[in-house]
Structures are given as structure tokens and as C-alpha cells.
Amino acid sequence: DAKTTQPPSMDCAEGRAANLPCNHSTISGNEYVYWYRQIHSQGPQYIIHGLKNNETNEMASLIITEDRKSSTLILPHATLRDTAVYYCIVRVALGTGGSARQLTFGSGTQLTVLP
Amino acid sequence: GAVVSQHPSRVICKSGTSVKIECRSLDFQATTMFWYRQFPKQSLMLMATSNEGSKATYEQGVEKDKFLINHASLTLSTLTVTSAHPEDSSFYICSAPDILYGYTFGSGTRLTVV
Numbered sequence: 001d002a003k004t005t006q007p008p009s010m011d012c013a014e015g016r017a018a019n020l021p022c023n024h025s026t027i028s029g030n031e032y033v034y035w036y037r038q039i040h041s042q043g044p045q046y047i048i049h050g051l052k053n054n055e056t057n058e059m060a061s062l063i064i065t066e067d068r069k070s071s072t073l074i075l076p077h078a079t080l081r082d083t084a085v086y087y088c089i090v091r092v093a094l095g096t097g098g099s100a101r102q103l104t105f106g107s108g109t110q111l112t113v114l115p
Numbered sequence: 116g117a118v119v120s121q122h123p124s125r126v127i128c129k130s131g132t133s134v135k136i137e138c139r140s141l142d143f144q145a146t147t148m149f150w151y152r153q154f155p156k157q158s159l160m161l162m163a164t165s166n167e168g169s170k171a172t173y174e175q176g177v178e179k180d181k182f183l184i185n186h187a188s189l190t191l192s193t194l195t196v197t198s199a200h201p202e203d204s205s206f207y208i209c210s211a212p213d214i215l216y217g218y219t220f221g222s223g224t225r226l227t228v229v
Contacts, residue, residue, distance in 0.1 A: 025200070030177070034217075036218075038159075041223065041225065042222055042223060043119075043121070043208050043210075043220035043221050043222045043223045044159070044208070044210075044220045045220070046217055046218065046219075049217070072175065093145075094212050094214050094217060094218075097203060099149050100212040102149045102161050102210070103210070103218050104161070105147075105151075105158045105159040105160075106158060107158055
């Protein structure tokens, strides 16, 4: 799986957009970008994933650069409950040949939403 | 969506005793279950992978005789920490992959060994 680089921490004002960057310069053509978050003392929660097109769901938007070497997770209107560690993970999609492999977590970005 | 139910959410046990953690897939069949451990202010580290009906595979440095994993059915995987010691105190999380729902995580178990 491609290695990812994220800033260790970020702050965001409540109600403003939170933009979390991720670098994945060694990403392969068949690898997706996944975003998960972990609120303190809870299991990780899926947010969004994408291959090369920008994606949006009820939680967030994912912007992937044209060369796919970096991406940005956008929380459009951050709330205090969005305070969590956000993980950017790059890997092939489930079902892509062979048995399932685990998600490998890096250090992530600690997002703190400030009142 | 897929749900993995993990119990207990927190447990305190005496040193030398054993603790069992259960993870159940509620609306899908989990042929594979990943078990992670997370120490304070650190990321999740994979401990072992269990597959239904076969022996679990352990990551390097994880004692298989200490962390017993059973995956006897498609909806239940258990992790038993045997002869627990204070250094085993950690946050344990299970995760099951599903082609339709992706990776689903349990809510975690906070183990404190006193």
C-alpha cells in the first residue's frame, strides 16, 4: 500500500470548513484513497473514499488532484463533534484479487474544532 | 450499513486473569476479522488476522499463546487475553471487511489490568 503523509494536527473554528490534506505521491493506478476518523475512545469510522474523481457524501467531500499524488478531505461546516483523528489510507479496493488485507493506519491528523 | 458489535466496551481485570473480547457481525458474514491494539496517543497496530474456520495469523512480536483468537462462525470472532499483565492494558479494536460495506470497525474495548 502506498505511504501517506498528513500533518499531525490542525485547528478549525466551529462552523467553518475544515480542509485536511494528505500526500500520497507513490499511489498506484488501482489504489483508492480512503478517509476514516477516530473519535476519542471509539473505533474508526468510515468517511469517504475515491479513485480519481472528486467525491461527496453527507459527511464530507474528497478532492483528489489530477495526478492523484495528493488529496484533501473537506468537512464543509465543522462542529465540535468533528474533533477526532483523521486517517488517510491508500490501498486497493476490497475484492481486488486475493483475500482481504487489513487497513494500515498511519499517524493521522488530530483535528480540533474550536468553539 | 454493516455493523460490528464489540463487547465489552471496557473491562478491568486483575493481573494473571484472562479476558475475552467478542466481535459480532450483525448483518453480514465476516469471513475475516482483523484485531488491532492501540496504546495511548498512538495509532492502531494490527495484532492478528482471523479467518473463519482456520487458525489466526499473528503479526511479528504478538504472542499467539497469549492472545488467543477464535473465529468459529461467520458472525463471531473472539480475542482472549490470557494471563493478563498491566502492560497488556490497551484499547483493542476489531474490524471486518465486506465487499459491499467496506471495512467496518467495532467500538473498541478498553482493557485495564491492575
